[in-house]
Amino acid sequence: MTIDSEYPRPLLVRSAWQDLSGAWGFATDEKDAGRSSGWHHDPTPFTRTITVPYPPESELSGVHDRDCPAVVWYRRDVRLNRAPGPDERLLLHFGAVDYQAHVWFNGVHVGEHEGGHTPFTLDVTDAVVVGEEQVVVVRAEDERDDATQPRGKQDWRDEPHAVWYHRTTGIWQPVWAEVVPALHVRRLHWMPDVPAAAVTLEVELSRRPETAVDVHVVLNLGDEVLTDQTFRATQRDSRWTISVPAARHQLEQARLLWSPETPTLLDARVELLDGGCRVDAVSSYVGMRSVGIKDGRFLLNGQPRFLRMVLAQNYWPDSHLAAPSADALRRDVELAKELGFDGVRIHQKIEDPRFLAWCDRLGMLVWSELPSAYEYAPRTVERLTREWLENVARDRSHPCVVTWVPFNESWGVWHGLDVAEQRHATTALYHLTKALDGTRPVISNDGWEHTESDIWGLHDYAPTGESIRRRYADRDGIARILGDRPPARRTALLGDPVHRGQPVMLTEIGGLSLRPRAEEAWHGYGTVGSVEELAEGFRGLVDAVLDSPELAGFCWTQLTDTEQERNGLLTEDREPKLPAEVVRSIVARPARSVPAEAIDAARRAARAPG
Numbered sequence: 001m002t003i004d005s006e007y008p009r010p011l012l013v014r015s016a017w018q019d020l021s022g023a024w025g026f027a028t029d030e031k032d033a034g035r036s037s038g039w040h041h042d043p044t045p046f047t048r049t050i051t052v053p054y055p056p057e058s059e060l061s062g063v064h065d066r067d068c069p070a071v072v073w074y075r076r077d078v079r080l081n082r083a084p085g086p087d088e089r090l091l092l093h094f095g096a097v098d099y100q101a102h103v104w105f106n107g108v109h110v111g112e113h114e115g116g117h118t119p120f121t122l123d124v125t126d127a128v129v130v131g132e133e134q135v136v137v138v139r140a141e142d143e144r145d146d147a148t149q150p151r152g153k154q155d156w157r158d159e160p161h162a163v164w165y166h167r168t169t170g171i172w173q174p175v176w177a178e179v180v181p182a183l184h185v186r187r188l189h190w191m192p193d194v195p196a197a198a199v200t201l202e203v204e205l206s207r208r209p210e211t212a213v214d215v216h217v218v219l220n221l222g223d224e225v226l227t228d229q230t231f232r233a234t235q236r237d238s239r240w241t242i243s244v245p246a247a248r249h250q251l252e253q254a255r256l257l258w259s260p261e262t263p264t265l266l267d268a269r270v271e272l273l274d275g276g277c278r279v280d281a282v283s284s285y286v287g288m289r290s291v292g293i294k295d296g297r298f299l300l301n302g303q304p305r306f307l308r309m310v311l312a313q314n315y316w317p318d319s320h321l322a323a324p325s326a327d328a329l330r331r332d333v334e335l336a337k338e339l340g341f342d343g344v345r346i347h348q349k350i351e352d353p354r355f356l357a358w359c360d361r362l363g364m365l366v367w368s369e370l371p372s373a374y375e376y377a378p379r380t381v382e383r384l385t386r387e388w389l390e391n392v393a394r395d396r397s398h399p400c401v402v403t404w405v406p407f408n409e410s411w412g413v414w415h416g417l418d419v420a421e422q423r424h425a426t427t428a429l430y431h432l433t434k435a436l437d438g439t440r441p442v443i444s445n446d447g448w449e450h451t452e453s454d455i456w457g458l459h460d461y462a463p464t465g466e467s468i469r470r471r472y473a474d475r476d477g478i479a480r481i482l483g484d485r486p487p488a489r490r491t492a493l494l495g496d497p498v499h500r501g502q503p504v505m506l507t508e509i510g511g512l513s514l515r516p517r518a519e520e521a522w523h524g525y526g527t528v529g530s531v532e533e534l535a536e537g538f539r540g541l542v543d544a545v546l547d548s549p550e551l552a553g554f555c556w557t558q559l560t561d562t563e564q565e566r567n568g569l570l571t572e573d574r575e576p577k578l579p580a581e582v583v584r585s586i587v588a589r590p591a592r593s594v595p596a597e598a599i600d601a602a603r604r605a606a607r608a609p610g
Contacts, residue, residue, distance in 0.1 A: 005326040008095055008174040009119075010357035011397050012188050013283040018081045020136070020175040025075035026050035026063060029139075032071050039073055040104035040137045046075045052175060053095065053322055055168040060319045067158055072170050074138040080128075084179050089125045089206075091180055095173025095352065097140050099149055104137040114383070116142065116150065117350035117371055118390035119173070140170035148380040150387055152348035152371030153313070162523055165315060165563045172322040173352055183209060184280040185272055190397045191439060194290045194301060197253060199242045203270070208236040214273040217242055219266045219286065221256065226266060230273075244288075257301050258287035258399045260342040263363030265399075287360060287399025291440055293454050295501045297594065298441075298552050300365075300402070306546075306591035307365065307553030309343035310336055310569070311508065314351055315562045317572045321349060329355040333362050335574060336559055340584030345507065345555045348372060348408065350391050359400035367403040367507075367555075368395060369446070372411035380412055381425050388429060389436070396437045404433050404440055409447040409459065410490070416449045417491055427451040446507055448490035452497060457507030460487035461525040461557075465540030468509070472548040478504055503552030506545055511557040511567045512537045514577065521564040525557070535578050538569075539586045546591045 007013055025046030027039065039045050054061035056068045084090045094101065098116030102109065108127035113120035128134060143149065144156045144167060155164035187204040203215055212234045219226045219242070231240045244256070244266075258264050265285045272280040289301055297304040314332060316324050323329045329352060336344055343365030350371065359366050370388050373380045388406050395401050406429040407413060413422040426444040430452045433442045441454035450456055458481065462468050471477055471487065482504070486492045511525030512534055528534045538556075545554045561568035569583060570576055576583075 005330060005354065008093065008176055008354065010353055010360075011284050012185065014178055014180070014281075016082070017176055017178045018078075020076065020078060020177060021052050023049050023076075024052050026056065027073045027075075028056075028065075028069045029071040029073055030069045032141075034071065034073055034139060035102075040109070040139075041107040041135075043075060045073065050074065052076075053171050053173050054319050054324075055098070055170055055172045055322060057166050057169060058318060058320045058322065060322075060324060066166060068167070068169050070143045070169075071139065071141050074136075074140070074171060076136050078134045078136055078177070080134060080177070082179050083128065083130060084125050087182050088179050089123050089182055089184075090128055091178055092122045092124045092136070093119065093174075093176050093178070094121075094138075094171070095119050095175070096350075097138065097171050098142050098154075098168055099146075099151075100141045102139040104135075106135050107137075115387040115390060116168075117152075118387055119394060136175075138171065142167070142169040147375035148373050148377050148383060150371045150373050150384055153315075160521075160563045163565060166320055168321040172320070180206075181272075181280050183207060183213070183272065183274070185270060185282050187393075188270060188282070188284050188397065190268070190284070190286045192286060192288045192290070192399070193241075194253065194257070194288055197244050199244060199286055199288070200239065201242055201270075202237070202239045203233065205233065205236050205238075205272070209233065209274070211274075213279070214276075215240075216269075216271040216273055218269045219244065220269075221264070221266055226256075253288075256288045258289040258360075258363075259300060260337075260363040260365060263361060264288070265360060284397075285360070286397075289399050291402045293441055293501055293503055296503050296550065296552060297501075298455070298503050298505075304594045306594045307343050307505065307555075308341050308587050309345050309365070309367065309507075309553065309555040310339070310341045311347050311555055311558035312336065312344040313347045313558060313560070313562045314349055314355065315560075315572075317563075323352055323355070326354055330358045330362075331574065332559070333358040333364050335570060336364060337362060338580045338584070339559075339569060340580075340587035341556075343367065343402075343555075344559070345369065345405075347558075350387075353394065353398075356395060356398045356400055360398055364400055365402050366398070366400045367405055368401050369405040369408055372408055374412055376413055376415070376419075376422055376425070381428075384412070384425075385429065385432070388433070392433060392436050396440075402440060403455065404437070404442045405446050405457075406430070406433060406442070407445040410445055410449050413445070413449075416445070416451070416494055423451050423494055448486055448488055448492050449494050450492065450497065451494050454500075454502060455552075456482065456492065456502050456504045457555075458487060458492060458504065459508035460506050461509065461511050462487065462541070463526050464537075465542075465544035468506075468541060468544035469547065472504075472506075472545070472551055475550055478550050504550060505553040505555070506551060507553075507555045508557050509545065509554055510538065510541055512541075513567045516566060520566075522566050523564045524567040531577060535582055538578070538583070542586050543589070546589050549592045551591075551593055 516522035
């Protein structure tokens with residue numbers, strides 16, 4: 001498959017699309033009078049220019065208003081590359097608009113969406129004015145003081161403090177348009193079944209077909225056709241199991257398996273046929289891999305794997321949560337791999353799908369985490385659930401995504417120890433996630449106060465490796481941690497969870513910073529005086545985790561500096577503080593908890609001929 005790094009939806013690609021990023025008219029609405037004043041059809045208020053998709057608080061937007069009001073408006077005149085024909089539809093796509101969006105097309109209100117991190121699509125066909133430029137207007141509302149809103153680390157203060165950063169208001173992921181047939185493929189989901197040498201494909205069509213139509217599926221490995229099959233669809237939603245006969249035997253399977261070492265992807269082509277005539281065609285890809293847990297270990301493709309992750313907040317000083325370019329998304333994946341990590345824990349952010357596509361292509365495991373709200377209320381649960389379900393639906397076909405994390409450190413459910421409703425909320429999202437996707441581990445609340453989790457992730461910012469060694473030296477030590485001696489003085493496990501062989505991992509450790517200058521804004525978990533001391537502290541903590549016979553993985557805080565959190569292995573400009581080979585040599589050392597023979601077996605399988 002030819003890779004278009006700019007294409008906003010990598011798992012469902014059509015050749016023709018129109019990028020609507022770039023210069024838009026911009027207006028702030030301090031009194032929230034724009035709707036009653038008719039701004040959706042009046043160009044007069046749009047006296048400023050903003051570069052989409054950068055948020056107005058950021059420098060790259062051209063607005064750079066750090067105290068942006070809650071309501072902002074966008075306007076753009078669009079000359080369509082191609083107008084929709086008689087049996088076609090024009091779709092307008094938004095990657096993410098924070099937090100509530102209303103959209104008008106040629107003065108017609110065409111839809112709205114709530115949720116600042118997930119995509120939405122609007123059919124604007126009926127509002128198209130033939131032969132003229134089209135006008136797109138967006139109203140975005142992002143209340144800084146609404147604590148029930150999933151916001152992650154966006155600060156409510158004027159200046160960032162502690163672990164919170166400058167806000168990201170309005171449009172912050174790509175806006176684009178495409179013309180599609182009236183009956184078209186709306187969504188694909190791939191679910192590999194490695195033992196059965198098969199893939200389950202779920203297809204959602206734009207509507208129920210008037211008569212039966214055929215779905216033609218071709219899977220390729222390079223130039224080799226692995227399978228070519230056709231299925232009959234009579235419903236809007238259909239599900240089929242596709243056999244991959246080239247992978248019937250274990251040695252044949254090995255060359256197809258996806259892993260960080262061999263990120264093999266099968267190219268997919270899906271065509272919609274009506275009476276033998278092609279109605280729609282999309283490209284996609286599949287990663288053949290399995291994940292799971294057993295006997296205190298994380299399993300990838302049936303083999304124990306010690307996870308070596310790094311916390312990725314994916315925040316840039318000039319563009320905030322928005323990536324400064326498509327290449328910047330790829331570069332962050334490359335940097336994490338160069339440092340020796342095999343996974344990233346995306347923290348308090350639902351990442352741009354193009355980042356996940358690079359993790360798929362380059363081989364990087366991903367833990368996907370929902371941005372938190374800060375206040376518990378029924379409205380909080382409704383908002384979190386809605387946005388989380390959209391996230392799971394969008395990303396569950398990415399082979400790189402191996403764990404779902406709906407809550408972090410009890411943010412928004414601060415009183416789970418004492419308040420039953422808050423415990424029910426974390427447990428409910430665990431079970432709801434498993435109901436939608438039973439193929440991946442799910443963590444109810446990473447860090448502490450787990451209710452129901454497949455992995456017990458603990459956050460332990462011990463200052464030295466010796467502290468880690470004492471706490472996690474053996475099963476008795478970990479039992480004490482899980483019982484009455486949690487590292488963060490927060491109960492590790494709530495209720496009476498069933499022990500099902502959950503791995504125990506330190507999913508936040510480290511956080512070491514070079515000692516800040518007197519005038520420098522800083523937040524962190526410990527400082528060192530020199531690069532040499534940073535390397536020594538990093539080695540000591542990582543070695544202690546690797547030496548534990550019981551721990552199953554770690555996540556180092558963090559990949560890059562982020563605003564005043566200066567504890568990255570890289571600066572905010574992605575410059576290394578330590579030589580990459582030094583970090584890599586420390587991270588790559590064998591772990592005691594995964595036997596060498598298991599690692600060797602996995603490597604032999606990956607090298608096995610087809």
